[in-house]
Amino acid sequence: MPSRRAFLAAQGVLFATAAAPTGLLAALAANTPPMPRLDDWELVRALFRLDPAWLHFSGFYIASHPEPVRQAIEAFRVALDANPLLTVEHGMFGTDEQSLEGKVREAAAPYLGGRAEDIALTGSTTMGLALVYHGLQLQPGDEILTTVHDHVVHHEAIRLSAQRNGASVRKIRLFERSSDATVDGIVAAVRSGIGPKTRILGITWVQSSTGLRAPVRAIADAVAEINATRSEDQRVRIVLDGVHGFGSVDAAAAELGADYFCAGTHKWILGPRGTGLVWASAENWARLRPTIPSFSDLELYEAWKDGRPPRGPNNAARVTPGGFHAYEHHWALASAFELQRQLQRPRVAGRIAELNGRIKDGLAGIPGLTLHTPRDPALSAGICCFELKGKTPDQIVAGLLARKVLASSSPYAVSYARLSGGLMNTPDQVDQALAALREVAKG
Ligand SMILES: Cc1ncc(COP(=O)(O)O)c(C=O)c1O
Secondary structure, eight states, rough: TTHHHHHHHHHHOOOOHHHTTTTTHHHHHHSOOOOOOOSSHHHTTTTOOOOSSSEOOOSSSSSSHHHHHHHHHHHHHHHHHHOHHHHHHHHHHHOOOHHHHHHHHHHHHHHTTSSSEEEEEESHHHHHHHHHHHSSSSOOEEEEEEETTTTTTHHHHHHHHHHHHEEEEEEESSSOOGOOOOOOOOOOHHHHHHTTTTTEEESSBOTTTTTBBBBHHHHHHHHHHHOOOOOOOHHHHHEEEEETTTTSSOOOOGSSSSSEEEEEESSSSSTTHHHHHHEEHHHHHHHHOSSSSSSSSSHHHHHHHTSSSSOOOHHHHHHHOOOOOOHHHHHHHHHHHHHHHHHHHHHHHHHHHHHHHHHHHHHTTSTEEEEESSSSSSOOSSOEEEEETTBBBHHHHHHHHHHHHHHHEOOOSOEEEEOOOOTOOOHHHHHHHHHHHHHHHHH
16 A cells, blocks of 8 residues: 555655665665575475474474574564564555565465466465455355365355355265375266356365375366356356465466465465465456455555545455554565575475375384375375374374374364474484384384
8 A cells, every 4th residue: 555655754754764664675685694505405404493302293284484484584573673663664555666565475476376466465274265255256046065175264264154145055075085086086076066056166285184185287177167168157166275285286376277276374385474375366356355454455545545436356465454464474474485486396395295205105004004195196295194093193193292203183073193294304204203103003
């Protein structure tokens, strides 16, 4: 909302202290050490301040900030504490050139393979899903189709929006057993699940319930075939919870074929805690209604001042929630995407596939253990879900905890134990975690 700047200038505020924020980015750059070397996984591991007393196999839960992100947060914090008014005026309401939200979008766009202006910034996956489902223009008679495999926040976003718009909700299974699911089987389940009233398909890229990575492209192709026979207002749009694929899979999120891609950036992307985004095409943004007032689109402010409705179609900026935020976290997200750019997506995904392949190979050899995540790397990513005969998931997690291994149990009606290998882990640590699990299995 750059015109706030003109408003403040008129009050003399900028005149009095204009020097402080000018060149904020230059000052930040000067106070931020250059990106460390990243060509060796040990150096990458050293970016995290994880407690070495533990083996951290739940990195997907919420990020430990890597060094460049910590430094960016600190640099913004110093600027905000020194001059909150002018730092926010400059970073949020300055020129397009100065916009720190703009810098975050520009850093995220090449990573997700879309346009910067099509990215809405949120605080989490949950917030993104809620903004999308509540913004969809559904009515009684429309159906939201989802699956039994998605996270509680996805189902709750659907339930809460359906309560308001009167749409019906139906859940289908994409497979009987995740461990031997196939692309063809999953696509067939989607095809037969979609009915004449289905308008929305809500799915998850990498399920935290099973570790299965859904073949989103193949699903989107099947939906596109169905849509080709339907009129514009009867078409099925895909809402994707992408959080556990974003940062762990070598794919451009905007090219997966989903209409609305929602993800937190505080898990695999390693961004600041309390950050996330939604990507959609301009046409799909135009179909959505904003829920939360935004600070990110000047036209909204101009329209409000002039007492008229905003001009032009809805867009990503208008869905970016306003209100003042923890800006040091929001703005530092650009540094996480810069880190990901330098690490390179194929290399990161390869390392995650290698570590989790090693976990799955080891799990498969433990007597009494049932692996629920597909072994096929094309149908899995960074989460490995399993059961041990005679033990509940929580007992397994407790047994590992007692051996200094941080695993988790999946928070679903049918719960499994989970181990997840991330950039903070080594193959040797995988072997240690597996050794600990073998002890738990015997005990
Ligand atoms: C599949 C899935 N979706 C959404 C979430 C919630 O993510 P966020 O904390 O970014 O809202 C989780 C939590 O880990 C999850 O596993």
